[in-house]
Amino acid sequence: MLDNLVLGFSTALSFENLLWCFVGVLVGTVIGVLPGLGSTTGVAVLLPLTLSLEPVTGLIMLAGIYYGSQYGGTITSVLISTPGEASSVVTTLDGYQMARQGRAGAALSIAAIGSFVAAIISLALLVALAPPFAEFALDFGPPEMLAVMVLGLATIVSFAGDNRRLGLLMALVGLLIATVGVDPGSGTSRFTFGSIYLLSGIPFVEVMIGLFAVGEVLYQIRQGAAAPIRAGFRELMISRADLRRSGGPILRGSFLGFVFGILPGAGSTLASFMAYGIEKRVSKRGKEFGTGAIEGVAAPEAANNAAANANFVPTLTLGIPGGATTAVLLGAFMIYGIQPGPLLFDEQPDLVWGLLASFFIGNVILLFLNLPLAPVFAQLLRVPYGYMYPLILLTSLVGAYSITNGMYSVWVVLVFGVIGYFMKRLDLPMAPLVLGLVLGPLFEKALVQTSAIGDGNLLVVFTRPLALVVLAIAVLQLAAPSIMARLLRRRATTRSRRSDPADSTPEGSTRG
Amino acid sequence: MTAPAARRGIAVEQAVVYGLLTALGLGALVMALDYGLFLEESRVGPGLVPAVVGGLTALIAGWELIATLRGHRTPHDQGLAEVVAAAAVDAPRGGASSQSAAPGGPPSGSSGSMSPDGGPVQILGSGPGPDDVDIFGRTPEDRSRQLWTVSAALVVAALLVPLLGLLGSLFVLSVFVSAVVERRGWVPSLVVSFLAVAAVYGVFVGFLGVPLPTGLIGIGG
Known part of the structure; x- marks a missing residue:
């Protein structure tokens, strides 16, 4: 393992890789701060820029954008209670209260420190766990991969959206889009309507740029402009007492975040909510939560960063992305001609370890960028959206063109831009669609191979114990929300009844 | 709402x-x-x-x-994340305070709102609500018209590429969006658009060496 780390750092520390790592985390922070731009949009729009780079360099930069935007999203959560990323929503609760008390500096510092500590812990775990996991995954045959993909889809359906039926619908639409083109099993061309463009399928990155960049711009136009933001700082320094209070929450948040991030399909959002909830229960100052308790910033920020890193475990070892942004990153791998999966660790050790080592470097850069410069980044909040979106459109369209050097890509972006607009407007979750689209071809290939193994009998999946366990988890996940909701509701009702019998109105039992 | x-x-x-x-x-x-x-x-x-x-x-x-x-509105509170969030964030501090806790704010998407002091805080630059007038005094109808104008302009720009070249038509698009849709002055719109196109040219053509289509009048080869 030490050899691998040395190899990784020697790759990541080359001048070119350092430079692009720096560019990535800087741009990522800016993207996280800018309203209306999230990590998925950022990675999708900037992916074409990396096509001329070495694959490892390109991936280092794109990954830098991903975790850099986690830092940036926090700035807006704390200062204006407007999270740039869903995973920073819970940070608004205490972070914004701290800012209102003039302690924005302390909140941002602890968020940066917490994120950094979490990143280092989760990276150490990632480095330690990913290779044995990849080794283990080498024994996965098509039936096991099939089961894991079902698990990934089930997870994203039950976590990503706020309505499971719509999440499932979107995952299905993603799978359906993925069937356009030549069938992986028999070579039949499907849904091509005689078009040579459709033969190779609907291009993935163009779809992402359309959904996340153009669709988002159109949606923001419809939403209208918000008042320009003024942010003030009084003190930047974080006190020793603050640091002492935050130690435990950061550690707990890091481990929790890692566990959630490792699940294929579950994201950092859930991790941050869980970390906040648990911290509220175990902390001595639980009652102060929501009024500007620093623990309420430290724990979720540590958790979402740890989860973002842990997301790379399923992405790298199984080729199954953990969330929407890692799905786009997976698309980048495929464009570079690299197939993530258990073999990646053996076949391209310099790429894998270089990428992992760059995470350490990137997080160090982020810490040094964010501690002194958070107020500077906050100034970006004053840029009106009206100036920004023509530039986003420009970059998206030229970027799309440059992927294939053809106008077809531009048209795909425009079509999916309109689709993305309507999905946002109607609250249809995007993450399941993205995952369905990415997994579609892999899923079908595994299905064809499984049926070959079982001589046409797909039930062979149920004879493989590992596949069976994974499928059981998937089913449990889809059923869990209803069961948990019922349990929580029952508990809430009994508790309120016990504490105040007169007050047990039906209100308590309809909630949940 | x-x-x-x-x-x-x-x-x-x-x-x-x-x-x-x-x-x-x-x-x-x-x-x-x-x-x-x-x-x-x-x-x-x-x-x-x-x-x-x-x-x-x-x-x-x-x-x-x-x-x-049939007029049934889909409930948006069924996901595991929502259930967990509701339990975690609104976890009762004991006693009847659970009664006053609001249903858990959805962590995802644009519809969610959550604020520390109970007031609505819109997520992710959503600005005014869908039915409010925004800070430039634009009504929802205005914004809807803007949306369709920008969408149509995108299509027209893509159609103009064979004539004006990619950068040429995107320059026209950017000027049109800034000056006509966003109603900024013509001079700043022209300057900003020119700078934006020049930056894109520098990165994609100068740095990445992408051959962008120049169109009939040969802009931006």
């Missing part, structure tokens, strides 16, 4: 989208049957996945379509 008119507008859009998805699913199912569900020895054929996926799509979308037509 939203006025009845806007809600009806959304419901119509929902019905159209679910209708289209139902049709899409059914279409896929029918076409997939032609591709053949199974090969010899009942192995998975090219039509199986599209048929099953298309069928399920049609089923769920059709279900949603009927629900929308």
